[in-house]
Amino acid sequence: MSVDAELRQLRAGRGGRSSTDRSAYGFLAPWIIGLVVITAGPIIASLVLSFTDYNLLQDPSWIGLDNFRQMLSDERLHHSLRVTVTYVVLGVPLQLGLALAIAVLLNRGMRGLALYRSVLYLPSLLGGSVAVAILWRQIFGTEGMINRALSYVGIDGIGWISDPRTALYSIIALHVWTFGAPMVIFLAGLRQIPTTYYEAASVDGAGRWHSFRHITLPLLTPIIFFNVVLQIISAFQAFTQAFIISGGTGGPSDSTLFYTLYLYEKGFGQLDMGYAAALAWLLLVIIAVFTAINFYVAKFWVFYDN
Amino acid sequence: MRLTALAVAVLFASSCGIMSAGDDDTADGATDVLRVSCFGNDQRIQRVETAIAAFEEANDGVEVQLECTGFANYFDKLATQFAARDAPDVVMLNSQVLGEYAERGALHELGDSVDTSKFSEVAAAEGTTADGRFGVAAGLNTMTVLANREIFDAAGVELPDDSTWTWDQYATLAATITGQGAENLYGSDAPNFGPAFELWLRQQGSEMFTEDGELGFTASDVTDFFVYVQGLAQSGAIPPASIITEQQEALEQSGVATNKDAMGWFWNSAIGAVSKASGADIVILRPPSATGSSADAGLFFKPDSLWTISGDAEHKDHAEAFIDFMVNSTEAGLATLTSLGIPANSDVRAAIAAEVTGSDKVSLEYIDEISDELGPQRPALPSGAGIVDTTFHRFAMEVLFDRLTPDAAAGQLVEELDAALEK
Incomplete structure (x- = not known):
């Protein structure tokens, strides 16, 4: 039964529309109050602050578009954009590819599926946490697990997270490792595909690859699209991992200076909160543009069954 | 009906909150x-x-x-x-x-x-x-060099005479310890860049900031210092840049505190924590001078x-x-x-x-x-001075990672600090 039909039935059974509406708002109240007070208020405040010079200690003073003008010549900002885009462009496809591959494997109906699913989902819950970022430092440090393993085969490892050539990739690896959330969504999507399609295909002599390529993939495109949109948005906002792994500096040598980290440094380290607010709005615009492009391109590759 | 119940519940809960806050205030009025x-x-x-x-x-x-x-x-x-x-x-x-x-x-x-x-x-x-x-x-506090006596002994090197040593002697000594000590041990931590540069600068008769709150040094002063630091890295006196990155995250992770490096730069209040972390005999030394006399080392209290x-x-x-x-x-x-x-x-x-x-x-x-050997007291620091140490650290590391030449790093550093002081 679809959700709509359920709702219709509920409404029919309850009589008075306005009373259900009212109780609906009653139940929504905590969320609405939260949205207005905790989210909407600060959003509007940050928009106003982005046009001011605000050092946190004194009242903000209006400077018009100066903050945005300053961005044009801010080399570290441009650098942080490059770092962040690298992270998104490499991290998101790798993570989704892995998530899809594992989901397809799990979907073949193996024993103990629920256990595997939970275990593989676990990193998603932990991945953004401080504890795992600290664990990552232990694994990728100069005297970490990776290098100890390498030393057994006679290779002198480098400090993966303290060397500017590899630090960003260590964080991308952490991102890829948290493939559980999209994996669960892929699994749900795979379950929706009627098995009759596969039966028909196998009667026609299609192998595994062809079934995947011509049945699974097209029918899964709405789910892939959903994951791509969500993951791009969240990857642009990545903060915790880089903050903990680099000790809050975006180092070594600014190689992990994510956009959000630079924003944080400007706002809280250098007490330039007006500029930081402007940076936050630029990030919003960047994410909006990427998402708009995503939706536009979707017309050409996302296949809706109905 | 349900809504009413909810409203009552909310009201009840919030009034409880208000009531109890009020109670606290009156009860603890004396404290x-x-x-x-x-x-x-x-x-x-x-x-x-x-x-x-x-x-x-x-x-x-x-x-x-x-x-x-x-x-x-x-x-x-x-x-x-x-x-x-x-x-x-x-x-x-x-x-x-x-x-x-x-x-x-x-x-x-x-x-x-x-x-x-x-x-x-x-x-x-x-x-x-x-x-x-x-x-x-x-x-x-004053800037000091802390030395781990056990690493000196193990390398068979005498502790230096800290009232006469120069920057060059510091570099040579550190490189010698790296050469003679055990594997993966180094003669020195990377200097605490900002404060070490301040001493370096004071020994040439300049200050970090002028009385008017402007920068008291030029890019070429910084270049000289960065060339010296680069020299420390090239001779093996200090560890590779990626190890320095790990060491500089916390005092307890520094090379001296973890018994990896023989010498390091610290404010003297750190000696307790460094000694405790290393468990070794930590000796306190004057920083080196340009002239070979600690009276000219530009030491100061902060x-x-x-x-x-x-x-x-x-x-x-x-x-x-x-x-x-x-x-x-x-x-x-x-x-x-x-x-x-x-x-x-x-x-x-x-x-x-x-x-x-x-x-x-x-x-x-x-x-x-050292109280007889102090140099002139430094001028009060201007607004914006808070980012000096982190900026020095960032550009020194750019040099040590071979991403910028000392010249280029010094130029960009001065540009950034000038901009920060103008704000």
Whole structure:
């Protein structure tokens, strides 16, 4: 039964529309109050602050578009954009590819599926946490697990997270490792595909690859699209991992200076909160543009069954 | 019906909240809560807690609520609290940011409320700006080189004569230890770039900042220093850049504290924590000089940290009494010993001299030894000075990672600092 039909039935059974509406708002109240007070208020405040010079200690003073003008010549900002885009462009496809591959494997109906699913989902819950970022430092440090393993085969490892050539990739690896959330969504999507399609295909002599390529993939495109949109948005906002792994500096040598980290440094380290607010709005615009492009391109590759 | 029930529940819950808050206020009317924030390593925070217990003992009706964290991100948190008008009453700052907070009206002017008559002239001058007194030095520090005697012995190298050594001798000695010591041991940590450069600069007769709050050095001064640091790396005197990155994240991870490097640059208040972390015999040395005479080393006292009072503090009288207790009472001195630097009050310093042992004793004796060799006191730091050390660190690392030449790094550094000071 679809959700709509359920709702219709509920409404029919309850009589008075306005009373259900009212109780609906009653139940929504905590969320609405939260949205207005905790989210909407600060959003509007940050928009106003982005046009001011605000050092946190004194009242903000209006400077018009100066903050945005300053961005044009801010080399570290441009650098942080490059770092962040690298992270998104490499991290998101790798993570989704892995998530899809594992989901397809799990979907073949193996024993103990629920256990595997939970275990593989676990990193998603932990991945953004401080504890795992600290664990990552232990694994990728100069005297970490990776290098100890390498030393057994006679290779002198480098400090993966303290060397500017590899630090960003260590964080991308952490991102890829948290493939559980999209994996669960892929699994749900795979379950929706009627098995009759596969039966028909196998009667026609299609192998595994062809079934995947011509049945699974097209029918899964709405789910892939959903994951791509969500993951791009969240990857642009990545903060915790880089903050903990680099000790809050975006180092070594600014190689992990994510956009959000630079924003944080400007706002809280250098007490330039007006500029930081402007940076936050630029990030919003960047994410909006990427998402708009995503939706536009979707017309050409996302296949809706109905 | 359900909505009514919900509304009643909400009302009930919120009124309970209001009621209980009201109850608390009246019940604890006799006790004023004084919020105190500080930064430092664990040992130091424990000692401050001991001092605070003594303060509460002596001041009935005042309860101190201590909010202490490590140095990393301390100022981020503090700025947020000030912006939210939720700053602690007593706030520990350092001299790099005091000017900024004072200039922007965030601090309470102390006037003569805290007695500094037992302070030396230099110590008493700390915490004052053109607009008055906003902070009192919690203790005094000076830059030192800490040496791990066991690594020297293992490498078969004698400890240097720190009253005559030069920068070049420092570099040669460190490279020798790296060469003769065990594998993966190095002669020296990377210098604490900002403070080491300040000494370097003072030895040439310049200061970090002019009296007018401008930069007191040029890009070519910085280039010379970066070339020296690069030389340390090339000769193997200091570890590779990626190891330095790991070492510089916390005092306890430094090469000296982890028994990996023979020498490192620290403020003298760090000796306790470094000795404790390494477990080895840590010796305190004067930093090298350009001329080979430690009298020319440009040494100076800087306050390890300063006690200030937030402009919005509720109980300014208690806050002033607290600061006075921390800097002028023997009880507080005996609790904190040298973990906040050397006590500025000469009576307190004399009182703890008899009591100190181990690294505290070493630190105190060292300060006595160098007090005749001090260079001129440095000018008060301008607003914007807070980012100097992190900026030095960032560009020095660019050099050590071979991403920028010393020349290019120095140029960009000066450009960035100039821009920050203009703001």
